[in-house]
Amino acid sequence: MSNESPRAQRGNGSNGHSRGHNLLVFGRTFLKDPAMLGSLIPSSRYLVRRALRQVDWERADLIVEYGPGLGTFTEEILKRMRPDGRLLVFETQSDFVRHLEEIQDPRLEVIHGSAEEVAAALEERGAGRADYVLSGIPFSLMPEALRDSILEHTRSILDPEGAMLVYQFSPTIRRPLERVFRQVESEFEPRNVLPATVYLCHP
Numbered sequence: 001m002s003n004e005s006p007r008a009q010r011g012n013g014s015n016g017h018s019r020g021h022n023l024l025v026f027g028r029t030f031l032k033d034p035a036m037l038g039s040l041i042p043s044s045r046y047l048v049r050r051a052l053r054q055v056d057w058e059r060a061d062l063i064v065e066y067g068p069g070l071g072t073f074t075e076e077i078l079k080r081m082r083p084d085g086r087l088l089v090f091e092t093q094s095d096f097v098r099h100l101e102e103i104q105d106p107r108l109e110v111i112h113g114s115a116e117e118v119a120a121a122l123e124e125r126g127a128g129r130a131d132y133v134l135s136g137i138p139f140s141l142m143p144e145a146l147r148d149s150i151l152e153h154t155r156s157i158l159d160p161e162g163a164m165l166v167y168q169f170s171p172t173i174r175r176p177l178e179r180v181f182r183q184v185e186s187e188f189e190p191r192n193v194l195p196a197t198v199y200l201c202h203p
Contacts, residue, residue, distance in 0.1 A: 046191035065089040066115040067137035129159040140170035164201040
């Protein structure tokens with residue numbers, strides 16, 4: 001189910017900021033809108049590895065990420081992606097958008113907007129269907145109608161052989177995922193603040 005062999009990349013996939021600076025940006029944004037982050041601490045390397053090991057990097061032409069924040073997952077995706085791959089990230093927080101735009105990699109496009117706009121954004125760019133969608137946005141803290149809309153739009157833009165990867169701190173998302181996706185698998189990662197579950201959702 002997984003293939004973790006990193007591929008060569010264009011660009012360095014890094015914006016050069018220190019960890020202290022990154023945590024300051026993350027904390028400031030959390031205080032502005034905690035409901036849209038869900039946690040004061042960025043994802044651990046253990047959670048990143050557990051989620052990304054589900055990706056078949058050989059066939060991943062287009063990956064979409066919702067709520068990349070400081071780019072913890074974004075930079076690791078770029079390290080593993082094919083040189084000809086493409087990564088579109090959707091971020092609503094202006095501070096994070098500015099931070100992400102400093103990542104020097106031509107495969108990355110930062111979209112200042114909501115995940116609910118994913119279908120229109122892909123159509124506008126002639127991007128075709130996504131192979132994987134990765135999401136850490138806190139579905140349990142958002143209005144039900146918005147959550148369901150994002151999930152339905154996500155399923156609509158996925159390749160039939162693709163998948164949505166969702167990492168969450170609350171188990172309440174499983175039922176909504178199962179209503180939208182044909183098959184939902186999960187793995188628990190305790191080595192994170194907060195402990196998280198990774199869901200692999202097949203359209």
